Amino acid sequence: MAIPDAALERAAELRAEIAFHNRQYHRFDAPKIPDAAFDALMQELLRLEKEFPQLLTATSPTLNVGGPISKAFSEVRHERPMLSLENAFSREDIEDFWRRLQQKIGDHEVTLVAEPKLDGLAVSLIYDKGHLVCAATRGDGETGEDITANILTIGDIPQQLEGTGWPSHFEIRGEVFMSREGFKRLNECALLAGEKTFANPRNAAAGSLRQIDSRVTRERPLSFYCYGQGAYPSEDLPSHHYQLLQQLSAWGIPINPEILRVTSIEGCLSFYEDLMKRRPTLAYDIDGVVYKVDLLADRERLGPPTARAPRWAIAHKFPAEEALTRLISIDIQVGRTGALTPVARLEPVFVGGVTVTNATLHNAEEIQRKDIRAGDQVVVRRAGDVIPEIVRSLPDQRPLTSAPFEIPTHCPVCGSKVDHSPEETILRCSGGLFCPAQHKESIRHFASRKAMDIDGLGEKLIDQLLERHLIETVADLYTLSANGLSALDRLGEKSAENLIKALDESRHTTLPRFLFALGIREVGEVTGRLLADHFRQFEDLMAADTASLEAIPDIGPSVAQHIVTFFQQPHNREVIRKLLDNGVFWDPLPARPATEALPLAGKVFVVTGTLDGFTRDQASAAIITLGGKVTSSVSKKTDYVVIGKEPGSKASKARDLGIDLLLEEDFIHLLKESGHEPSGT
Numbered sequence: 001m002a003i004p005d006a007a008l009e010r011a012a013e014l015r016a017e018i019a020f021h022n023r024q025y026h027r028f029d030a031p032k033i034p035d036a037a038f039d040a041l042m043q044e045l046l047r048l049e050k051e052f053p054q055l056l057t058a059t060s061p062t063l064n065v066g067g068p069i070s071k072a073f074s075e076v077r078h079e080r081p082m083l084s085l086e087n088a089f090s091r092e093d094i095e096d097f098w099r100r101l102q103q104k105i106g107d108h109e110v111t112l113v114a115e116p117k118l119d120g121l122a123v124s125l126i127y128d129k130g131h132l133v134c135a136a137t138r139g140d141g142e143t144g145e146d147i148t149a150n151i152l153t154i155g156d157i158p159q160q161l162e163g164t165g166w167p168s169h170f171e172i173r174g175e176v177f178m179s180r181e182g183f184k185r186l187n188e189c190a191l192l193a194g195e196k197t198f199a200n201p202r203n204a205a206a207g208s209l210r211q212i213d214s215r216v217t218r219e220r221p222l223s224f225y226c227y228g229q230g231a232y233p234s235e236d237l238p239s240h241h242y243q244l245l246q247q248l249s250a251w252g253i254p255i256n257p258e259i260l261r262v263t264s265i266e267g268c269l270s271f272y273e274d275l276m277k278r279r280p281t282l283a284y285d286i287d288g289v290v291y292k293v294d295l296l297a298d299r300e301r302l303g304p305p306t307a308r309a310p311r312w313a314i315a316h317k318f319p320a321e322e323a324l325t326r327l328i329s330i331d332i333q334v335g336r337t338g339a340l341t342p343v344a345r346l347e348p349v350f351v352g353g354v355t356v357t358n359a360t361l362h363n364a365e366e367i368q369r370k371d372i373r374a375g376d377q378v379v380v381r382r383a384g385d386v387i388p389e390i391v392r393s394l395p396d397q398r399p400l401t402s403a404p405f406e407i408p409t410h411c412p413v414c415g416s417k418v419d420h421s422p423e424e425t426i427l428r429c430s431g432g433l434f435c436p437a438q439h440k441e442s443i444r445h446f447a448s449r450k451a452m453d454i455d456g457l458g459e460k461l462i463d464q465l466l467e468r469h470l471i472e473t474v475a476d477l478y479t480l481s482a483n484g485l486s487a488l489d490r491l492g493e494k495s496a497e498n499l500i501k502a503l504d505e506s507r508h509t510t511l512p513r514f515l516f517a518l519g520i521r522e523v524g525e526v527t528g529r530l531l532a533d534h535f536r537q538f539e540d541l542m543a544a545d546t547a548s549l550e551a552i553p554d555i556g557p558s559v560a561q562h563i564v565t566f567f568q569q570p571h572n573r574e575v576i577r578k579l580l581d582n583g584v585f586w587d588p589l590p591a592r593p594a595t596e597a598l599p600l601a602g603k604v605f606v607v608t609g610t611l612d613g614f615t616r617d618q619a620s621a622a623i624i625t626l627g628g629k630v631t632s633s634v635s636k637k638t639d640y641v642v643i644g645k646e647p648g649s650k651a652s653k654a655r656d657l658g659i660d661l662l663l664e665e666d667f668i669h670l671l672k673e674s675g676h677e678p679s680g681t
């Protein structure tokens with residue numbers, strides 16, 4: 001069958017692109033596109049070559065591992081080819097793998113070794129009479145670069161083996177990588193020194209290992225885990241891969257402690273799921289897991305390797321955390337407090353296991369710094385449950401007509417001037433409640449579950465109520481009638497009645513909720529509770545000055561000023577008066593007993609570290625309610641230090657001073673003994 005011109009052209013295009021990206025990745029340690037985008041190019045070429053086998057040539061990247069080798073290092077010919085791994089992306093791919101194993105070695109139970117797949121750089125290490133004599137990169141799989149001098153600087157890798165019994169000449173293989181912490185430190189130092197930073201730990205590891213000057217490599221935080229053997233005398237090989245790793249470990253070679261043996265598809269998948277869950281908490285980056293046939297004799301029975309990969313192993317890749325897509329536009333959202341947030345509208349893209357259409361751009365300055373423009377191809381990242389973000393754009397493919405992003409000087413909704421305070425990166429609309437966006441968001445906040453909890457009052461309904469002038473302020477919500485609501489689009493009679501009922505029920509609230517609902521800047525739920533607890537009477541809070549507010553633990557000068565400013569505004573006082581006139585009420589808090597009579601009166605506490613059941617504010621509020629005092633530093637006057645996880649220096653100082661340390665369970669016990677009831681909202 002003749003090959004259609006279109007297929008020929010596309011194959012040539014794909015090969016050129018793949019060659020370019022291979023060079024970026026392997027030669028310069030600076031990939032231009034995410035791994036998943038590269039994999040997609042490769043998959044497309046594989047599909048074409050499968051459909052039109054005449055397309056396949058010996059030099060096709062689908063048959064070749066890795067990238068070109070640098071002339072900066074001398075060449076090392078591998079005693080055995082260093083292969084790559086076949087990739088699996090789904091349960092079906094793993095089932096296929098098992099089926100293939102069953103066909104060839106199904107005459108006994110098959111055990112696999114499951115390993116994390118580190119995202120680093122594969123290296124070969126040769127030991128001669130127990131001494132590390134040669135280290136090489138994978139290179140093109142046949143020939144690698146001699147990086148012995150650099151490998152000798154990595155403290156994890158033994159230059160002389162421990163114990164006894166090693167073969168006189170053997171080769172092991174493993175991954176050199178950089179921990180996330182090490183990568184962060186390295187980039188921070190580079191930034192301070194005005195040097196180039198690395199995009200990720202993998203590039204940093206590769207860049208560090210391929211330094212001409214090994215004194216530079218010595219300064220880099222590199223680690224190593226061995227995952228198998230290369231050329232190894234067969235008479236010295238243990239029968240199983242797992243045993244071999246244990247043996248190597250006994251000679252001082254680092255082995256990943258996560259490695260496990262599994263005997264079923266379910267075993268593989270649960271290893272995969274577990275590691276994927278723990279992926280964000282691991283000290284290093286992994287991009288999947290690898291399953292390997294444990295019994296080495298079985299590997300022979302599976303047949304010779306394919307062009308790139310052995311048949312006895314498969315890499316089960318995690319969903320890519322980075323993907324390429326097009327940035328359609330940069331919208332500016334105006335929040336309740338006027339903060340302007342740029343939001344990226346994206347062509348839908350599958351990343352981190354979900355389809356993403358919006359991503360955060362953090363702030364306007366960052367967009368300018370990274371020169372991200374509407375219309376650009378961009379790298380989107382979604383790691384774990386973190387909100388998707390735009391990492392960078394690919395300016396090479398930018399349309400000629402594109403213009404740099406401009407920091408708005410005026411609010412896109414109301415046209416008011418934008419404030420840009422020097423100490424904040426945040427831009428803020430100065431329009432206050434006159435800005436329709438802020439106004440609408442403040443009503444949404446008022447109705448939200450943790451505030452007045454008005455069930456059924458959503459964004460669309462609020463839009464209509466405002467557009468039809470049925471409400472001006474939140475106080476007007478309480479003048480609505482089912483009759484009046486019947487004019488609204490798509491709001492049935494029943495829903496209208498339900499909303500009126502919900503509004504009516506919300507009239508009976510609590511003082512902490514009411515304070516939170518008012519939407520005073522920096523007054524969240526916890527501060528609302530703290531203020532209610534302290535003042536008891538709403539009128540007293542309204543009349544408070546900054547000095548009396550700042551005297552309350554955990555109320556700083558900024559929030560104190562916001563509170564005073566809020567209650568000074570005639571507009572706010574008017575809305576509050578109307579809310580109370582329209583029937584909003586709360587049960588008065590019982591008068592506070594004299595502080596001296598309270599169980600923790602006179603006791604001084606410090607809270608440090610992370611508690612499981614309380615935020616720091618909640619723990620402080622509980623102590624204060626019981627008459628105790630909370631301070632931020634440990635001194636001789638401190639009676640108790642409550643310690644959570646990762647407590648830091650305060651705990652050791654307390655220990656030095658002989659102060660009572662309370663673990664969270666001791667603290668809860670003390671609170672209970674003192675008659676504390678957890679405060680609900």
Ligand code: 9MJ
Binds near residue numbers: 084085
């Ligand atoms: C990584 N990257 O962690 C292999 N790998 O085995 C592990 N790579 C591998 N094994 C054979 N754990 C070829 C590559």
